[in-house]
Amino acid sequence: MSATALPTLTAKDLTSDQEVRWCPGCGDYSILAQMKKALTTVGIPREKIAFVSGIGCSSRFPYYMNTYGFHTIHGRAPTFATGLRLANPELQIWVVTGDGDGMSIGGNHLFHVLRRNIDLKVLMFNNEIYGLTKGQYSPTSRMGTKTKTSPQGSLERPGRPLTFAIGAEATFVARTVDVDVQHLTAMLQRVSAHKGAAFVEIYQNCKIFNDGVFEYATDKSVKADNLLYLEHGKPMIFGKDRNKGIRLVGIHPEVVEIGKDCQIDDLLIHDETNDDPTLAFMLSRMTGPDFPEVVGVLRAVRRPSYEELLAKATEEQIAKKGKATVADLFKAEDIWTVV
Amino acid sequence: MSLSHGSAGVVAPPKPSKTSYPVQEVESITIRFAGDSGDGMQLAGTQFTNTSALAGNDIATFPDFPAEIRAPAGTLAGVSGYQVHFSSTEIHTPGDILNCLVAMNPAALKTNLRDLEPGGILIVNTDSYGKNDLEKAKYKTDPLEDGTVKGYRLIRVSITKLTREAVKECGLSPREQDRCKNFFALGLVYWMYERSLETTLKWIKEKFGKNPAVLDANTKALKAGYNYGETVEVMPVQYKVAKANIAPGTYRKIMGNDALALGLVAAAHSLNKTLVYSGYPITPASSVLESLADMKRHGVKTLQAEDEIAAIGVAIGASFGGAIGVTGTSGPGICLKSEAIGLAVMTELPLVIIDVQRGGPSTGLPTKTEQADLLQAMFGRNGECPVAIIAPQTPVDCFEIAYEAVRIATQFMCPVFILSDGYLANGAEPWKIPDPAKLPKLQVVHPTGPNSEGWTGPGHEVGEGSASRYLPYKRDEHLARPWAIPGTPGLEHRIGGIEKQDITGNINYEPGNHEHMIETRARKIENISLTIPDLEVFGDADAELLVLGWGGTYGSITTAVDRAQRKGLKVARAHLRYLNPMPKNTEEVLKRFKKILVPELNSGQLLWLLRAKYLVPAKGLNKVQGRPFLISEIETAIASALEND
Numbered sequence: 008m009s010a011t012a013l014p015t016l017t018a019k020d021l022t023s024d025q026e027v028r029w030c031p032g033c034g035d036y037s038i039l040a041q042m043k044k045a046l047t048t049v050g051i052p053r054e055k056i057a058f059v060s061g062i063g064c065s066s067r068f069p070y071y072m073n074t075y076g077f078h079t080i081h082g083r084a085p086t087f088a089t090g091l092r093l094a095n096p097e098l099q100i101w102v103v104t105g106d107g108d109g110m111s112i113g114g115n116h117l118f119h120v121l122r123r124n125i126d127l128k129v130l131m132f133n134n135e136i137y138g139l140t141k142g143q144y145s146p147t148s149r150m151g152t153k154t155k156t157s158p159q160g161s162l163e164r165p166g167r168p169l170t171f172a173i174g175a176e177a178t179f180v181a182r183t184v185d186v187d188v189q190h191l192t193a194m195l196q197r198v199s200a201h202k203g204a205a206f207v208e209i210y211q212n213c214k215i216f217n218d219g220v221f222e223y224a225t226d227k228s229v230k231a232d233n234l235l236y237l238e239h240g241k242p243m244i245f246g247k248d249r250n251k252g253i254r255l256v257g258i259h260p261e262v263v264e265i266g267k268d269c270q271i272d273d274l275l276i277h278d279e280t281n282d283d284p285t286l287a288f289m290l291s292r293m294t295g296p297d298f299p300e301v302v303g304v305l306r307a308v309r310r311p312s313y314e315e316l317l318a319k320a321t322e323e324q325i326a327k328k329g330k331a332t333v334a335d336l337f338k339a340e341d342i343w344t345v346v
Numbered sequence: 347m348s349l350s351h352g353s354a355g356v357v358a359p360p361k362p363s364k365t366s367y368p369v370q371e372v373e374s375i376t377i378r379f380a381g382d383s384g385d386g387m388q389l390a391g392t393q394f395t396n397t398s399a400l401a402g403n404d405i406a407t408f409p410d411f412p413a414e415i416r417a418p419a420g421t422l423a424g425v426s427g428y429q430v431h432f433s434s435t436e437i438h439t440p441g442d443i444l445n446c447l448v449a450m451n452p453a454a455l456k457t458n459l460r461d462l463e464p465g466g467i468l469i470v471n472t473d474s475y476g477k478n479d480l481e482k483a484k485y486k487t488d489p490l491e492d493g494t495v496k497g498y499r500l501i502r503v504s505i506t507k508l509t510r511e512a513v514k515e516c517g518l519s520p521r522e523q524d525r526c527k528n529f530f531a532l533g534l535v536y537w538m539y540e541r542s543l544e545t546t547l548k549w550i551k552e553k554f555g556k557n558p559a560v561l562d563a564n565t566k567a568l569k570a571g572y573n574y575g576e577t578v579e580v581m582p583v584q585y586k587v588a589k590a591n592i593a594p595g596t597y598r599k600i601m602g603n604d605a606l607a608l609g610l611v612a613a614a615h616s617l618n619k620t621l622v623y624s625g626y627p628i629t630p631a632s633s634v635l636e637s638l639a640d641m642k643r644h645g646v647k648t649l650q651a652e653d654e655i656a657a658i659g660v661a662i663g664a665s666f667g668g669a670i671g672v673t674g675t676s677g678p679g680i681c682l683k684s685e686a687i688g689l690a691v692m693t694e695l696p697l698v699i700i701d702v703q704r705g706g707p708s709t710g711l712p713t714k715t716e717q718a719d720l721l722q723a724m725f726g727r728n729g730e731c732p733v734a735i736i737a738p739q740t741p742v743d744c745f746e747i748a749y750e751a752v753r754i755a756t757q758f759m760c761p762v763f764i765l766s767d768g769y770l771a772n773g774a775e776p777w778k779i780p781d782p783a784k785l786p787k788l789q790v791v792h793p794t795g796p797n798s799e800g801w802t803g804p805g806h807e808v809g810e811g812s813a814s815r816y817l818p819y820k821r822d823e824h825l826a827r828p829w830a831i832p833g834t835p836g837l838e839h840r841i842g843g844i845e846k847q848d849i850t851g852n853i854n855y856e857p858g859n860h861e862h863m864i865e866t867r868a869r870k871i872e873n874i875s876l877t878i879p880d881l882e883v884f885g886d887a888d889a890e891l892l893v894l895g896w897g898g899t900y901g902s903i904t905t906a907v908d909r910a911q912r913k914g915l916k917v918a919r920a921h922l923r924y925l926n927p928m929p930k931n932t933e934e935v936l937k938r939f940k941k942i943l944v945p946e947l948n949s950g951q952l953l954w955l956l957r958a959k960y961l962v963p964a965k966g967l968n969k970v971q972g973r974p975f976l977i978s979e980i981e982t983a984i985a986s987a988l989e990n991d
Contacts, residue, residue, distance in 0.1 A: 075839065076842075079659070080685050086655065090661060095669075095832055097833055313649075336608065341599070343596070344596050345593065345596075
């Protein structure tokens with residue numbers, strides 16, 4: 008490789024020497040493969056990439072990438088990633104979390120890392136279950152989900168990761184599905200290019216404890232009717248026959264049939280760059296069976312990241328007070344001399 | 347305890363001053379400003395300290411304030427105090443007994459009078475001794491009339507009315523006028539101790555430059571207080587404390603928390619690294635974060651985290667990234683950080699954890715001092731999880747301890763606890779400003795290429811050939827692992843909290859490896875003792891009793907032992923700055939003495955460690971009242987330890 012050429016990585020270059028230990032058939036395998044594929048296309052050398060994770064099945068991810076990696080403690084990955092970002096502005100930093108790690112024990116940190124707009128890429132592998140602890144309901148499990156800790160079905164209303172992320176003012180919010188490899192890769196490429204705090208929910212099948220929970224979004228015979236693929240600047244159309252769409256009535260979305268209830272021009276046009284998160288918030292709440300669930304980029308806006316603001320504040324302080332040495336700092340208070 | 351005004355010492359005869367008042371020279375004075383927490387007593391105390399420091403005295407201060415920012419005005423719970431000890435000789439503590447007490451209201455009188463020496467000067471604001479004020483302070487009768495203050499030199503001053511009169515032309519509301527009364531009181535005290543107004547006038551000008559009315563009023567109140575003292579002859583004499591005989595150099599006043607901040611910055615500069623400090627606001631540690639947040643131009647990055655866990659996560663993440671990661675808190679915050687400290691131990695990353703101890707358990711006594719987190723720092727984590735622990739002994743020592751913490755953390759790739767306390771954090775003393783170039787140069791070498799050459803042990807067979815691997819847990823002679831910075835080509839590696847194989851760092855669950863790693867982590871921490879100074883003993887080699895302390899009790903212990911030695915008692919002292927590991931000669935020192943007394947502001951935590959570790963019959967002197975030791979308490983304990991054979 009010449010000094011000026013972009014590094015050309017192969018998926019093999021990004022594969023660590025560690026044996027992958029997820030269960031056979033786990034959705035994580037696909038995410039790992041698409042991640043490697045996506046990273047071979049973004050032009051970043053592997054030493055400039057770091058994966059930071061918490062605890063859970065998804066959080067083993069860093070061990071399998073031949074990049075820098077930090078497997079931390081439950082729920083706190085965003086905090087370690089924040090520190091890494093402050094220390095090292097040049098890295099591309101990915102945070103890998105799950106629905107338990109990110110939405111339950113780590114909900115607090117997730118909120119703040121998005122709110123601060125730290126330049127990090129948060130991937131939440133959402134399988135709606137605790138896998139590593141062998142099958143307890145999670146904060147995203149649907150009401151009625153029967154698990155070892157919810158033998159009569161979960162009594163809790165599930166949290167919505169995308170709604171949460173938009174509420175936290177995340178500047179990039181997207182959703183994709185583990186086995187939709189092209190879409191997943193495209194989303195990973197998009198998030199790689201984003202500057203600021205990015206959040207991607209990935210529907211991920213847990214073969215052992217929650218198998219088939221996203222079948223409506225993966226089964227080829229039904230998924231087109233259940234998923235709405237968002238495209239910037241395009242009307243919101245979905246359905247096997249591409250004849251259904253989303254129209255706004257007052258402040259509520261409505262599923263309409265094109266040609267029957269309305270024309271294409273009446274449909275909502277997706278604008279991921281809208282600084283006002285209201286419509287993205289609405290989209291994030293659309294749930295089956297009454298609505299299709301959105302996949303794709305809900306929101307992608309540019310706001311200064313925390314690090315950029317910190318760098319600016321530092322420059323301003325230097326401009327105002329001048330560069331100073333440690334010796335000056337020591338003498339910043341009233342001093343006196345004893346002879 | 348001396349009953350004379352000021353410490354015993356050479357007392358010069360009264361001599362005429364330029365204002366023709368007699369001036370009496372005394373060795374040292376302890377004064378406390380006490381009032382309602384809204385009365386500005388911390389400000390008055392700070393100003394008096396600055397002025398005294400600039401006048402060349404040795405100083406030591408002790409602020410004592412309630413946890414409530416504004417408890418109901420006039421109540422006992424709302425009393426705030428600031429004690430200043432200023433001296434013409436070297437001093438180590440803010441003083442046991444007050445020579446002068448300023449009590450701005452009856453509540454302040456009630457809570458502070460017991461500390462005033464018999465015959466001491468008592469200044470009261472007579473305008474705040476109404477029926478209501480007395481009731482709030484739970485006085486049934488007027489203490490100024492019922493004999494309560496008998497035996498003190500009572501100075502009655504109508505501070506509120508005189509202040510209002512002095513500032514009436516300034517255009518302030520009555521409420522604003524009353525806020526100036528701390529400056530009146532300060533001015534009066536300045537006159538009594540023959541201090542210049544210059545430092546405070548300058549401060550007022552800088553502080554209130556944008557608010558001319560307040561600037562004018564505070565200036566007038568200060569001068570009015572001073573002139574009142576002079577005109578009314580509130581005292582028959584003025585007292586003067588001469589300059590202390592202090593080593594030549596440039597000085598400033600410094601509080602413990604500020605010294606910690608500067609020590610961290612200096613160490614980061616020595617290593618040519620960014621300092622990343624993350625904390626969550628908590629008393630009494632917040633001011634470290636506050637100081638550092640304003641030092642961006644010195645290569646400091648701070649983040650006020652969403653909670654204590656996040657704060658340490660940020661610090662550890664920064665260390666992983668090659669910066670100096672530091673977090674600071676108090677005891678309750680340490681509880682929350684425990685799991686992350688374990689991760690730093692496991693991943694063997696440098697980390698500095700500041701614990702500015704306060705009274706516990708739980709929320710405890712947030713604004714009061716205590717030394718009760720030692721065993722928490724030692725053991726408060728799951729599994730066997732050793733960390734380095736060091737403790738500053740004076741506010742100034744906080745600087746060196748912070749610097750040393752960074753040295754140990756980076757040299758040994760481990761977390762280092764700094765156990766400061768509320769007393770050191772807020773106490774101030776003169777600091778001889780060091781030349782940064784003359785501080786010990788810190789060094790760290792980051793690997794730039796593979797380090798697996800010759801490696802044929804476990805794990806050599808995996809990977810892309812053993813000759814070109816980076817082995818993140820291959821150790822140096824002290825057992826420290828290398829610190830490869832993300833971004834370095836060819837050294838990509840993964841670390842985490844799961845037990846790892848030594849050398850390779852790969853996940854490993856083998857029983858033998860786990861035991862080996864437990865032992866290795868412990869031995870690494872023990873190896874720190876190879877790089878620290880011996881425990882120094884002060885006093886006769888044939889002393890019968892060793893007084894051994896740690897942390898912020900240094901001043902009281904030193905003064906008490908010095909006094910006991912002067913009385914001819916067979917006593918020596920030593921102070922542990924390194925708690926884990928302890929200096930190599932600790933056992934030898936302990937076994938040299940027939941008796942060991944360990945004063946601590948807890949129920950005997952160092953004592954517990956010493957007895958467990960060295961099997962010595964040490965005894966404790968323990969106080970858990972949220973207050974520092976009085977010198978006299980330690981003197982008494984020394985005497986009784988030597989009597990009881």
